[in-house]
Amino acid sequence: xxLGHVFQVVLDILRDPSTYQAMLxxxxxxxxxxIGGAFCERTGxxxxxxxxxxxxxxxxxxxxxxxxxxxxxxxxxxxxWIGVLGxxxxxxxxxxxxxxxxxxxxxxxxxxxxxxxxxxxxxxxxLTQALFGVAGATPRVASFDPIPIPxxxxxxxxxxxxxxxxxxxxxxxxxxxxxQYVLFRTPIGLRMRAVGEHPKAAxxxxxxxxxxxxxxxxxxxxxxxxxxxxxxLESVSQxxxxxxRGRGFIxxxxxxxxxxxxxxxxxxSLLFGFAESLKLRxxxxxxxxxxxxxxxYVLTIVVLAGAMGRAVPPxxxxxxxxxx
Amino acid sequence: MQAIxxxxxxxxxxxxxIVVRLTEISKFFPGVVANDRVNLDLRRGEIHALLxxxxxxxxxxxxxxxxxxxxxGGVIEVEGHSVRIKSPNAALAxxxxxxxxxxxxxxxxxxxxxxxxxHEPRTRFGALDLFEARRKLVExxxxxxxxxxxxRRVEDASVGMQQRAExxxxxxxxxxxxxxxxxxxxxxxxxxxDLFATIRSLTDGGLSIFFITHKLxxxxxxxxxxxxxxxxxxxxxxxxxxTTKEELAHRMVGREVVLRVEKTAHTVGEPVLxxxxxxxxxxxxxxxIDGISFTVGAGEIVGIAGVDGNGQRELEEVIFGLxxxxxxxxxxxxxxxxxxxxxxxxxxxxxxxxxxxxRRGLVLxxxxxxxxxxxxxxxxxxxxxxxxxxxxLREQAGEAVEEFxxxxxxxxxxxxxxxxxxxxxLILAREIRRGPKLLxxxxxxxGLDVGAIEFVHRQLLELxxxxxxxxxxxxxxxxxxxxxxxxxxxxxxxxxLEVSGDDAVREEIGLAMTGGSRRNG
Ligand SMILES: Nc1ncnc2c1ncn2[C@@H]1O[C@H](COP(=O)(O)OP(=O)(O)OP(=O)(O)O)[C@@H](O)[C@H]1O
Ligand SMILES: [Mg+2]
Numbered sequence: 054x055x056l057g058h059v060f061q062v063v064l065d066i067l068r069d070p071s072t073y074q075a076m077l078x079x080x081x082x083x084x085x086x087x088i089g090g091a092f093c094e095r096t097g098x099x100x101x102x103x104x105x106x107x108x109x110x111x112x113x114x115x116x117x118x119x120x121x122x123x124x125x126x127x128x129x130x131x132x133x134w135i136g137v138l139g140x141x142x143x144x145x146x147x148x149x150x151x152x153x154x155x156x157x158x159x160x161x162x163x164x165x166x167x168x169x170x171x172x173x174x175x176x177x178x179x180l181t182q183a184l185f186g187v188a189g190a191t192p193r194v195a196s197f198d199p200i201p202i203p204x205x206x207x208x209x210x211x212x213x214x215x216x217x218x219x220x221x222x223x224x225x226x227x228x229x230x231x232x233q234y235v236l237f238r239t240p241i242g243l244r245m246r247a248v249g250e251h252p253k254a255a256x257x258x259x260x261x262x263x264x265x266x267x268x269x270x271x272x273x274x275x276x277x278x279x280x281x282x283x284x285x286l287e288s289v290s291q292x293x294x295x296x297x298r299g300r301g302f303i304x305x306x307x308x309x310x311x312x313x314x315x316x317x318x319x320x321x322s323l324l325f326g327f328a329e330s331l332k333l334r335x336x337x338x339x340x341x342x343x344x345x346x347x348x349x350y351v352l353t354i355v356v357l358a359g360a361m362g363r364a365v366p367p368x369x370x371x372x373x374x375x376x377x
Numbered sequence: 378m379q380a381i382x383x384x385x386x387x388x389x390x391x392x393x394x395i396v397v398r399l400t401e402i403s404k405f406f407p408g409v410v411a412n413d414r415v416n417l418d419l420r421r422g423e424i425h426a427l428l429x430x431x432x433x434x435x436x437x438x439x440x441x442x443x444x445x446x447x448x449x450g451g452v453i454e455v456e457g458h459s460v461r462i463k464s465p466n467a468a469l470a471x472x473x474x475x476x477x478x479x480x481x482x483x484x485x486x487x488x489x490x491x492x493x494x495x496h497e498p499r500t501r502f503g504a505l506d507l508f509e510a511r512r513k514l515v516e517x518x519x520x521x522x523x524x525x526x527x528x529r530r531v532e533d534a535s536v537g538m539q540q541r542a543e544x545x546x547x548x549x550x551x552x553x554x555x556x557x558x559x560x561x562x563x564x565x566x567x568x569x570x571d572l573f574a575t576i577r578s579l580t581d582g583g584l585s586i587f588f589i590t591h592k593l594x595x596x597x598x599x600x601x602x603x604x605x606x607x608x609x610x611x612x613x614x615x616x617x618x619x620t621t622k623e624e625l626a627h628r629m630v631g632r633e634v635v636l637r638v639e640k641t642a643h644t645v646g647e648p649v650l651x652x653x654x655x656x657x658x659x660x661x662x663x664x665x666i667d668g669i670s671f672t673v674g675a676g677e678i679v680g681i682a683g684v685d686g687n688g689q690r691e692l693e694e695v696i697f698g699l700x701x702x703x704x705x706x707x708x709x710x711x712x713x714x715x716x717x718x719x720x721x722x723x724x725x726x727x728x729x730x731x732x733x734x735x736r737r738g739l740v741l742x743x744x745x746x747x748x749x750x751x752x753x754x755x756x757x758x759x760x761x762x763x764x765x766x767x768x769x770l771r772e773q774a775g776e777a778v779e780e781f782x783x784x785x786x787x788x789x790x791x792x793x794x795x796x797x798x799x800x801x802x803l804i805l806a807r808e809i810r811r812g813p814k815l816l817x818x819x820x821x822x823x824g825l826d827v828g829a830i831e832f833v834h835r836q837l838l839e840l841x842x843x844x845x846x847x848x849x850x851x852x853x854x855x856x857x858x859x860x861x862x863x864x865x866x867x868x869x870x871x872x873x874l875e876v877s878g879d880d881a882v883r884e885e886i887g888l889a890m891t892g893g894s895r896r897n898g
Contacts, residue, residue, distance in 0.1 A: 238504050240497035247483055247494050254481040257445065258495035258550070259466030368485070376445070 059340075066334045073214040075333065078288075080319075080326025081225045082107065082280040082297075086304035087311065087318035088232050089276030095236065095313055096269030097249035097369040101166035102151050103277050104301025105173030109147045110281020112177040114140035115292035116184070118194040118285075132195035133286045137221070137279065140286075144278020145271050147173065152270040156263055159373035170301075178294045189294050196290035197221070219287040221279060225319070228276065232315030245269055249367035252374040262374045280304070312364045394421040395457070396585045397442065397473075397554055402451035404437050406794065408786025411437040413609040414451065419554065419585045424576065426596045426617065427589045428629050429606035430826040431798025432784030435589045436478055438606075439556045442587075443475040444468040455554075474552025476543045478559045478589070478797050478824070479735060484532035488525050489514050492546045517548055521575045533661065535686040536563040544575070555579065556587045559797070561595060562824050565684045565852050567891075573599050591798075591826050593622040593636075605629050630828040637859050638834045640841075645862065646675030647710075649846035650696070650815050654705035657691045665691040667870040668705065673815065673846040678837065680861030680878070681850040683890050688870035689850050690732055693819045696848070697729045698722045699737075709815060723752055728813030730804055730821045732850070738804040741793035745785065748792050749774040749807050777806035782832070797824045802833075809836055816840060819850040834860060854886065868892055 066072055086103045093100040117139025121132035147169070154165035182188050197219040206216040236242040247255040248265040256262050280300075285292045304318075307325060311317025332348050397419040404412040411434045419425050427435045440446045442453060444462040453460055455471050462468050468475070482491050489511050498509040511527045518525055523541040531539060540563060547555055557576075561569045576599060580586060588600060596603050597617060604614040605628050613628065626634040650673040659665040666688045673679045683689060694700035696707055698719040707715040709725050717725070731737035739748050750770055753759050759766055759773075774788040781802045785795060792800060801824055808816065818837065822830045837847060837860060851857050857864055864881050866874040866889040874889035876882070 234504075240499060240503075240505050243490060243494060243497060243505055247486065250485055251481070251483045254483050254491075255494065257443075257465050257475070257477065257481045258546070259464065259469050260495045261464075261466075 063335070066331065069334075070210050070213045072330050072334060073327075074217065075330035076323060076326040077214065077218065078222060078326070079329045080322040081222045082283045082288075082300055083304045083307055083325055084225045084229060084319045084322035085221075085276045085280035085283065086273075086301055087307040087322050088228060088315045089273035089280070090305055090308035091311065091313050091315055091318050092232065092236065092245065092276070093269040093273035094308065094370055095249045095367055096245045096266045097252060097367055097372065097374070098151070098155055098266055098270055099162040099166065099371045100148075100151065100270070100273050101163055101302070101305060102148065102169040102173075103273065103304050104297055104299065105166075105170040106144050106148050106274055106277030107281040107284070107297045107301050107304075108173045108177050108295070110140040110144040110278030111285040111296055112180065112281070112292045113143035113278065114282035115191045115194045115285040116180075118196065119191060122195045129195045133197050136194070136286050137282045140278040140282035141275045142278070144276075144281065145274035148270050148274025148277065149267075151274075152267045155373065156266045156270065159375060162371055162373070174295060177292070181292065181294060191292045193290045194286070194292075196286045219283075221283040221287055224279065225283075229315050229319035236315060241268075246367070249369055252369050252372075256374075256376070266374075277301070309364055309366075313367060395419065396421050396455065398454040399438065399442065400452045400454070402438060402441055402453070403449045404434075404441055404446055405449050406786075408790075410609050412441065412448075415606070415609070415611050417587075417604055417611060417614070419587060420601075421585050422580050422583060423602065424580055424586045424588055424600045426600035426603040427587060427606060428591075428593075428596060428603055428625060430630060431802070431824075431829055432796040433606045434609040435606055436558055436796060439475065439558060439587060439589065442468070443473060443556060469550050469552075472551060472553035473556070474547030474550050474554070475556040476540075476547055476558060476560055478562075480539050480543055482531045482539055482542060482546075485530060487528050487530050488534065488538070488542045489527035491531060491542060492527075492549050496550060513549065514545065517545055521545075521548065521578065522571060523575060537565060537568045537685055540564055540568075540572075544572075548579075552584065554585050554587075556589075558589045559591070559824060560588075561590060561592060563685070563820075563852075566854065566887075567684070569595070591824065591830075593625045593827060596625060597622060607631065626827050629826070632828075634827050635831050636827065637855075638831060638838060640838050640860065643676060643842070645677040646844055648672040648674050648708075649710055650848065651708035651711075652696070652705070653708070655692075655695065655702055655707065656704035657688075657695045657700060657702045659691060665870050666695065666702075669867075669870070669872050670705075671865055671872065671875075673848050675814075675844040675846055676841050677862050678841055678847040678849055678860050678878075680857035680864045681848065681867050682854055682857045682864055682886055683852070683867035685852055687867045689819065689852075689867060691870075692867070693729070693732060693817055693850055696817055697727060720755060723811075724755070726812075726814030728808040728811055728816045730808050730816070730818045732819035732823075734800055734804055734823075739792045739800060742791055744791055745778065745783075745788040745795075745803060746771050746774040748803060749777055749788075751807065753807075753811065773810070777803070777810060780810075781806040782829070798826060798829060801825055802829060805833060805836070809840065813845060815846045815848070817848050817850070820852065821849070822851075822853070822856060854883065854890075858883065858886075866890055 086107055090100050090103050114136040118132045118136030121127040121135035122129065127135060151165055151169055154160045155162040181191055185191050199217055199219050202216040206212045244260045244265055247260060248262050252262045284296055303325060307321040308318045310321040328348055332345055335345055395418050399415060399417040402412055402415040415438050429435050441448045444464045444467050453462060460471060489507065492514050493510040498506040500506045514527050523545055525538050525542050525545060540560060560572060564572060576586060590596060600617045602614060603617050605612050626636065653670050654668045655666055656668050657666040681689060691700060695702045698717060702715060706713055714722055714725060735741060750759060759770055771788060778785060778788055783799050783802045792803065805821060822833050825833060841847060849857060849860060858881055861878045863878055864876050864886065865872050866886055868889060
């Protein structure tokens with residue numbers, strides 16, 4: 054194999070805007086779930102249920118979009134929005150179960166999360182079959198098309214990378230920046246972080262630990278649901294069984310690499326999206342496929358080990374709180 | 378400070394003007410009656426001291442008043458109205474603030490963030506207004522003479538500054554009734570004086586204060602009335618003006634207490650600990666210990682006096698091996714241990730009573746049995762093939778509780794449920810019973826009642842009789858003076874003064890502690 058040729062191909066890929074457009078697209082579900090994870094874990098609740106929440110979101114998104122179009126007589130362009138609403142709502146309801154288990158009943162948070170993941174996998178699979186009569190996947194549903202932003206999308210290079218996307222991709226960017234602001238610049242953010250660091254101290258100044266932890270869990274439900282909707286209403290136009298394929302766990306890692314911050318979560322998701330996008334595109338080069346499949350992970354580890362210091366988790370993470 | 382000298386003589390509250398009244402308050406924990414029909418009242422503008430042995434129930438009754446615990450019986454009245462205080466928020470709304478025995482500060486937050494948490498000023502757009510928060514904090518801090526650096530992270534602040542931050546937090550929340558639970562346990566004498574000046578100016582401004590302390594001279598100096606709590610009951614309440622330290626001690630413990638133990642003269646043996654040119658940095662990388670040398674001989678108590686934050690914490694951690702040194706050597710019985718890990722140092726015979734009992738000394742979520750095991754887990758005595766000899770361990774824990782009079786319903790409760798003083802006794806019991814050759818004792822009597830202090834002092838002197846070398850690090854000058862054979866004053870990481878315990882002059886030491894020396898003083 055000619056090394057010079059490989060080099061040339063890689064260079065072309067790196068210069069091509071569509072590499073970065075794909076990066077943004079692929080990173081979106083990871084980023085949303087990771088930001089949700091950051092909010093949840095900042096309040097002290099470990100959330101390994103992100104995978105399950107995303108799955109519920111993806112399923113509900115497809116389901117609501119399907120019924121909106123086929124039963125409720127809504128148009129092709131409105132139906133996916135109903136799907137998004139459904140995904141977010143169901144994501145929150147589902148993660149409320151996490152709240153009940155780990156905040157109220159003070160069960161082990163990892164166990165609750167694991168149980169919810171298994172439950173989500175089974176329930177969405179079963180309901181797909183029960184409601185649509187086919188195993189494995191729903192029929193096609195109304196989904197989102199890219200909405201190029203007028204003028205901006207015409208900017209060379211940056212235009213296609215940033216301004217020619219489906220709605221949830223744009224939302225992710227806004228949520229990353231807004232989330233960072235909320236968590237670090239507002240009273241509610243201060244309280245959330247306080248509860249995750251030292252719940253007793255927060256309690257003694259009148260901050261309700263339970264309420265704040267529920268809020269964290271519900272935010273992760275909403276964002277995890279939205280991440281799922283991105284999969285079933287933007288990436289493809291249907292739900293298929295276990296379509297998240299471990300993305301929830303990658304999101305969890307992205308949240309940790311991002312030091313439990315929304316912006317950091319987003320950036321590490323971007324990095325992962327970049328590696329994935331390279332993987333897709335370098336498949337044209339004649340390299341061992343194992344090597345290429347490994348690429349995203351290796352890249353992630355190298356960059357993160359080099360670029361970031363040790364991440365310090367919230368002090369009270371994983372510890373149930375009881376008043377006396 | 379000048380506001381104090383100009384203020385009129387203290388009136389000490391008006392007997393007819395009751396702000397808070399607790400009637401027949403009871404509180405039970407599994408196996409423990411923490412409060413047994415407690416009656417207390419607080420007059421407006423009064424400083425009301427609560428005195429009682431470790432585990433008597435002082436903190437518990439104040440936690441009930443602050444809404445942290447729901448009472449199992451009894452009535453609380455505030456300003457004449459019967460109230461139910463279900464949460465700290467309810468207490469705050471009634472103007473009740475509390476400074477907790479174990480600081481309720483978030484280490485990774487700055488002081489200003491800690492102070493405003495829960496009641497944050499907002500900008501017009503609903504964002505956190507840290508600018509306004511800082512302004513309010515600085516104003517309060519100046520008004521009451523409580524100096525803090527608003528932007529310093531709590532984990533980087535000295536214990537004294539943390540204490541002041543805690544008080545400011547209560548004041549920021551607008552407290553009219555202030556509960557101070559052992560606020561002086563971690564303060565240097567000068568800081569205590571400042572705090573008392575603050576407290577007086579607060580009561581002159583109409584605040585009423587419950588003040589918990591184990592220091593009898595503080596009760597005499599600051600309080601108007603004192604209530605003695607024994608085994609969960611208020612046994613008596615009387616005016617402080619008509620009492621003495623000795624009488625207070627007697628009423629509290631129910632027997633005569635020796636407030637200052639006598640030590641016998643004896644000869645010092647071979648050096649056990651030799652510290653040569655030792656240097657270390659603090660966690661920010663600044664020099665904390667600056668090339669110091671000293672020895673501690675067998676059967677000798679060397680006292681390290683000094684104001685908090687002059688390298689004491691680093692000295693304790695470096696000698697025990699919790700922190701790396703940056704220069705010099707540490708010899709234990711002639712062997713260089715400065716590169717050994719903690720386990721090896723324990724094996725060689727070093728014991729530690731750490732300054733920060735909750736972070737270093739105990740695992741609060743472990744029960745007493747497991748806490749007694751800590752540091753002993755490798756020893757043959759405690760092990761069986763494939764595990765720990767729990768029956769032996771439980772026996773040891775039982776003996777420790779017995780011998781050190783630790784108040785607990787059983788050895789199988791979490792260490793977090795012990796009262797502050799009893800947590801301290803648990804550490805002492807574990808470290809002393811291990812039979813160390815060198816004992817590092819940092820603030821060994823912090824938070825202990827007078828009876829327990831007497832007991833611990835006797836224990837330390839007994840170890841000394843048996844040839845144990847003791848390095849006593851204490852911010853209590855009295856403690857150092859009464860126990861130490863030799864006194865080293867630590868100032869900015871260096872030894873500013875070394876005197877023999879017999880001819881120690883209090884003034885000279887006090888001067889050296891604040892950086893003055895014989896030459897220019
Ligand atoms: N959360 C809890 N759970 C179980 N028992 C508790 C709890 N809090 C306190 N106790 C018990 O109640 C009793 C009174 O404790 P409290 O902390 O009120 O004592 P204290 O007078 O403040 O002592 P100290 O001077 O040592 O601080 C102790 O026996 C303690 O073990
Ligand atoms: Mg107490």
